[in-house]
Amino acid sequence: MLERISMSAPDITEDDVQAVAEVVRSGRLALGPKTEEFERSVAEYVGVEYAVAVSSGTAALHLIVKALGIGPQDEVLVPSFTFVSSANVVLYEGATPVFVDIEPDTYNLDPEDLERKITPRTRAIVVVDVFGHPAEWDAILDIAKRHRLLVIDDSCEALGAEYKEKKLGQFGDAAAFAFYPNKQMTTGEGGIIVTNNPEVAKLARSLRNQGRGEMGGWLNHERLGYNYRMTEMSAALGVSQIKRIETLIAKRERVARLYTEHLSSLQRVRSLRVRPYVRMSWFVYVVELAEGLHRDPVMRAMAHEGIPTRGYFSPVHLQPYIRKEWNTREGMLPVTESVAQRTIALPFHGNMSEEEVNQVVEVLDRCTRHL
Numbered sequence: 183m184l185e186r187i188s189m190s191a192p193d194i195t196e197d198d199v200q201a202v203a204e205v206v207r208s209g210r211l212a213l214g215p216k217t218e219e220f221e222r223s224v225a226e227y228v229g230v231e232y233a234v235a236v237s238s239g240t241a242a243l244h245l246i247v248k249a250l251g252i253g254p255q256d257e258v259l260v261p262s263f264t265f266v267s268s269a270n271v272v273l274y275e276g277a278t279p280v281f282v283d284i285e286p287d288t289y290n291l292d293p294e295d296l297e298r299k300i301t302p303r304t305r306a307i308v309v310v311d312v313f314g315h316p317a318e319w320d321a322i323l324d325i326a327k328r329h330r331l332l333v334i335d336d337s338c339e340a341l342g343a344e345y346k347e348k349k350l351g352q353f354g355d356a357a358a359f360a361f362y363p364n365k366q367m368t369t370g371e372g373g374i375i376v377t378n379n380p381e382v383a384k385l386a387r388s389l390r391n392q393g394r395g396e397m398g399g400w401l402n403h404e405r406l407g408y409n410y411r412m413t414e415m416s417a418a419l420g421v422s423q424i425k426r427i428e429t430l431i432a433k434r435e436r437v438a439r440l441y442t443e444h445l446s447s448l449q450r451v452r453s454l455r456v457r458p459y460v461r462m463s464w465f466v467y468v469v470e471l472a473e474g475l476h477r478d479p480v481m482r483a484m485a486h487e488g489i490p491t492r493g494y495f496s497p498v499h500l501q502p503y504i505r506k507e508w509n510t511r512e513g514m515l516p517v518t519e520s521v522a523q524r525t526i527a528l529p530f531h532g533n534m535s536e537e538e539v540n541q542v543v544e545v546l547d548r549c550t551r552h553l
Contacts, residue, residue: 187538189490190364190466191531193423193430201422205414213391216417223424224359224374228351232383234375235417236390239338239360240267241410242373243308246334246356247271249385256305259331261291262499263518264310268336269498272308279508280304281499283515287455289313289468289525292517293321300325306332311340311350313494314366314463315456319345319353326354334358338373341366342431344461351376361416364531366463367423367430369416433532434464440536441467441528444543450475450550464530468494469546471524475553481526483549489542494527 205216217235225233236242252258254276260269262281269279283295289312296307307326309317326333333354337343341359343350351357356377361369375386388394393407412420423430442453450472456462471477481491497518499510512519528542 186488187490187529187534187542188531189492189527189529191533192363192368193433193532194368195422198419198422201418202415205418208414211414212411214414214417216414216421217412220369220412220417220420220424221374223421225376227424227427228349228357228376230351230376231378232376232380234383234386234390235412235420236373236375236386236410237412238371238410239358239362239373240271241390241408242358242360242375243267243271243334243336243338244274245386245389245408245410246358246375246377246382247275247277247306248389249382250306250332250334250355252277252305252332255303257301257303258306258308259296259299259304260308260498261310261312261518262497262515263289263312263495263522264336264498265338265495266498266501267338268308268310269504277305278303279498279504281510281515281518283517284312284521285318286517286521288315288318288457289454289521290315290317291322293318293325296322297325297329300329300331304329304331306334308334308336309354310336311343313454313468314340314343314465315454316340316343316345316350316460316462323353339365339465340463342427342461343463346459347461350463352378355379356382361420365465366434367420367427369412369420369423372412372416372420374412430532431463434530435462437530437532437534437539438462438464438467440534440539441530441543444540445469445546448543448547448550451546466492466494466527467530468525468527470521471526471550473520473524475550476523477526479553480546480549483553484545487545487549489545490529492527493522494525495522497522 335357
């Protein structure tokens with residue numbers, strides 16, 4: 183029997199450890215050169231002019247919403263099949279989230295439902311590249327252009343992914359990436375805004391630093407801001423990790439291929455369908471159970487056999503605080519609600535062995551066949 187399989191694990195090398203240790207020894211732990219170096223590295227990798235490092239992916243999304251001037255009179259189209267931050271950042275600024283259904287194969291925004299949900303109050307779209315699979319960007323950008331809508335790319339799960347050979351982060355008015363330890367690369371906690379809009383970048387730099395101006399004194403604040411700064415230790419880890427980002431992505435692709443191969447013979451489980459014109463950057467490996475199965479008993483059965491899983495995602499529009507405030511209900515988003523009852527994230531990270539993948543798949547097979 184193999185050792186207990188981890189749900190996820192960061193890929194940390196001795197070089198990463200030394201990079202952080204050097205910053206700690208330097209005594210410069212905040213607002214230093216490593217943050218600037220990390221921003222330059224990410225901007226160059228993604229292919230944009232500006233990058234603004236912050237304390238989390240949520241902070242990155244929030245500052246984009248704020249910098250674009252979205253506020254209380256506005257509606258923002260957002261998927262429900264996502265992490266709650268995608269909608270929360272809209273609520274932070276007093277705007278109204280309008281939830282959009284998803285495509286049944288990629289779990290990304292359904293462009294047809296997106297266009298149906300547009301009203302005279304619609305100001306922006308939050309596009310999520312779910313699990314690292316790019317959204318249908320051509321259709322979404324066409325809709326946004328025709329209706330004069332702002333576009334925010336929540337690419338927190340998709341660093342390195344490409345849509346028709348163009349890296350995510352280059353689409354829309356601005357994009358956000360996140361670096362939590364289960365992501366493609368990590369800074370511990372952290373996120374970053376990428377954009378070609380100099381005003382968005384300038385505002386974001388001020389807002390992350392308590393509203394200070396670029397040349398202002400420490401106690402001079404030009405606007406209401408936040409402490410969303412990234413630490414120098416996190417930035418140093420990011421600088422070290424992004425040097426091998428393609429290796430990290432390739433390691434995760436290897437594990438994803440192993441899962442897909444081993445799962446191909448299962449009758450009641452299917453893997454995510456990756457469209458041929460995208461490059462998937464694997465965040466998690468999610469499977470969908472057949473119609474008629476519910477993920478909860480399968481997850482309980484797998485846990486009983488020592489295999490951890492997660493229910494990705496629980497629809498945002500059915501979260502208690504959203505239902506109470508916005509009167510959302512079951513039946514509003516039929517594809518989202520059906521998929522969310524049947525999608526399970528399996529243990530996944532770049533250093534999983536084929537033996538571990540096979541063990542997970544064998545347990546999943548038993549647990550689905552016996553229900």
